[in-house]
Amino acid sequence: MRKSVLILLSTLLAVTGMLGLPQSSVSARADTAVSVTVSPSKPVRGVTFTVSGKLPTKVTRPVELQAKVSGKWKKVASGKTDTKGTFSIKATTTKSSLSVRVVAAKTKVGKKTYANVTTKTKKITTVAPAMSATKATPSKPIRGESFAVSGSVNTKVVRPVELQAKVGTSWKKVASGKTDKKGKFSLKSSTTKSSLTLRVVAPKTRIGKVTYEKLVGKSMTVKTGAVGGKVVQVVAGDSHMCALLTNGTVKCWGNNENGQLGDGTTKRRSTPVKVSGVSGATALTSYGHTCALLAGGTVKCWGPNWAGELGDGSTQHRSTPVKVSGVSGATALTTGQSNTCALLAGGTVKCWGDNGHGQLGDGSTQLWSTTPVTVSGVSGATALTTSYTHSCALLAGGTAKCWGYNESGQLGDGSTQHRSTPVKVSGVSGATALTTSTDHTCALLAGGTLKCWGNNWYGQLGDGSTQHRSTPVKVSGVSNATALTTSQNHSCALLAGGTAKCWGYNEYGQLGDGTNQHRSTPVKVSRVSGATALTTSQNHSCALLAGGTLKCWGNNGDGQLGDGTTGERSTPAAVAGVSGATAVTTGLNHSCALLSGGALKCWGWNYYGQLGDGTTQDRSTPVTVVGLG
The missing domain is CATH 2.60.40.10 (Immunoglobulins)
Incomplete structure (x- = not known):
């Protein structure tokens, strides 16, 4: 029986497996x-x-x-x-x-x-809609300067938000905006108060079919920079910056591998740090190292000290300032690559540091001096300028003397012989200003004409040739100059009426004439009028205009023109977001503007943090240097 059942089941399985069940x-x-x-x-x-x-x-x-x-x-x-x-x-x-x-x-x-x-x-x-903690950038704004309050809400839709300030017992709207799709916001404001209590509010709103309730962020107190922390001078070193404040102290930021920030460390800084042991400073000068002129005419220096350029009797790099030996009554300072000079009351000059080409001017063949030496044969000096390896003094009466490296004739004495004592510049009288670059020198003369001498590879002497000149030649086509600036291979003159002319090297458009053609005679800078000051760097130039705006032109690979791009400009471009500027300075590939309220804005190359905004990100538009107050 059991065997029969098994046979029957096997038969049924075989049939259904072969035919299948009905699909429905x-x-x-x-x-x-x-x-x-x-x-x-x-x-x-x-x-x-x-x-x-x-x-x-x-x-x-x-x-x-x-x-x-x-x-x-x-x-x-x-x-x-x-x-x-x-x-x-x-x-x-x-x-x-x-x-x-x-x-x-x-x-x-x-x-x-x-x-x-x-x-x-x-x-x-579910969780209730909420607002994250807000923060202010910079954390301690300069009074009167813009700052941003940022944060986010977890309702990830575009919705209105407003920044409110506490006035008495009430809250007053001071700025408004919207979140992005991720709920993030950034609202800008400014204040002249020493502190301000702020909060961000997202008002009740309806988007589509959803009503979003009002959100109120946690209040925060923003403290601003103290009065007396205003910048009065800013100088650019190779890859660091220093600012002189109204209270006579100094702050520096950027590269610090040899102690050039003066804070006792060799740690690079992307925000300003106070230079130790400096008070009563009245002026600064910087190259690779930095020096401060102090009230009373003494001098302190810090940073690299390869050849004794700090003047303290050693060649030891210093991360805190050291007093320069034997200098008193100084009225001005200049720095070269590894040497420093001081103009003293009475018109004499002292120099110290590298002397490989006679740039100390004392007649010696000693390769360097770690303490100041008196420059021979100079008296009645009224101004002093120092370049890479040579120096010049403007004398009472408008004559000039130069000393040091002279391979291209940049000393102006008719030779190419290096000079360890000052030589009189031929054919210059009535000069009112001198400026030196790496290998050439220029003089502004009474009446607004110019003379230049030295290296002329790219026409930077402005005489229509590319022949080096060991005696001064007249710059063509300039008769009403009021100021003069030189860089490594190009020069620019500010003219009466606020226009400008430039000449020399022009690969990046730094002459501002709309071309990249080198010019051996001055060309008018396009679209510049009402200029009150000019500055030149190696490959870019900037003009300060009446009203405190700026224009820059030339190389822009790191954003040093400040126009929001990184494309070179052969005609001037307006620097974004700057008004009320009173001075402008250029570093190698970055620029900075001093504002009327004493704040500072910088833009361009920022590898070492030399823009002072707390980052090392290059900036193609100006950012405020934080922490100067």
Whole structure:
């Protein structure tokens, strides 16, 4: 009997396996074991969340998201599974908690009928909309200068926000804006107060069908820079900056590998640090090292000391200032690559440091001097200028003497012989100013004419040739100059009326005439009028205009023109976001502007933090130097 039953079952299996069951009778089972996932696990009220999961039926079929409302299930969103049975449905809610499930109704796909599938119920707990802690940048703004208050709200939609300041017992709106799609905001304001209590408010608003309730951020107190912390002078070194403040102290920032910031460390700084042991400073000068002229005419220097350029009797680098030996009654300072000179009351000059080409002017063949020596044959000097390896003194009556390196004739005595004692510059009288570059020198004469001498590879002497000149030649086409500036291979003159002319090297458009052609005679700088000052760097130039705006032109690879781009400009471009400027200076590939309120803005190359904004990110628009107050 048992054997007969087994034979019968085997026969039935063989028949059904061969013929199959009728297709219309095949159906999938409901599977309430299916779970769903909610992302984020705790959604923000009013912000979209996602409910996802996977059905056991691997076909594309409709699904709907249901929420339990007053004991009943109600459809709130719908969608479809993919061919693997996976679904993802988006929804929002303003409730503090919500029970949801996903239902796939009985459906027929082709010849197959799929049974209803209902997932497990998932309880969702939501969180209230909130605002993150806000912060001010810079953390200690200069009074009257713009600062930003930034933060975010977790309602990730574009919505209005406003910055409020506490006035008495009330809150007053001082700025407004909107969040971005991620809920982030940044609001700008300024104040003349020493401190200010602020908060950010996101007003109640309706976007689409969702109403977002009012959000009030936590209040914060912003303290501003103290009065007396205003900048009165800024100088650019190779890769660092220093600022003289109205209270006679000095702050520096940027590269510090040889102690050139004067704070007792060799750590580079992207924000200003106070120079130790300097008070009563009246002027600064900088190259690789920095020196401060102090009230009473003494001098302190710090930084690299390769050849005794700090003047303290050693060749030891100094990360804090040292007093220069044997100098008193100084009225002005200049620095070269590794040497320093001081103009003294009475018109004599002392120099110290590197003397490899006679640049100390004392007649010696000693390679360096770690203490100051008196420059021979100079008396009645009224001004002093020092370049890479040579120096010149303007004398009473408008004559000039130069000494040091002379390979290109930059001493102006008719020779190319290096001079360890000053020589008179031929053919110069009535000079009112001198300026030196690496290998050439220029003089501004009474009446507004100019003379230049030395290296002339690119026409930087402005006489229509590219022949080096060991005696001064007249710069062509300039008769009403009021100021003069020289860089390594080009020169610029400020003219009466506020226009400018430049000549020499022009590969990057630094002459501002709309070309990249070197010029051996001066060309007019395009689109500059009302200029009150000029400055030149190696490959870019800038003009300070009446009203305190700026224009720059030339190389812009690091954003040193400040126009928001990094493309070179052969005609001047307006520097963005600067008004009320009173002075401008240029470093190798960065620029800085001193503002009327005593603040400082910089832009361009920032590898060492020399822009002073707390970062090492190059900037193509000006940023405020923080922490000067």
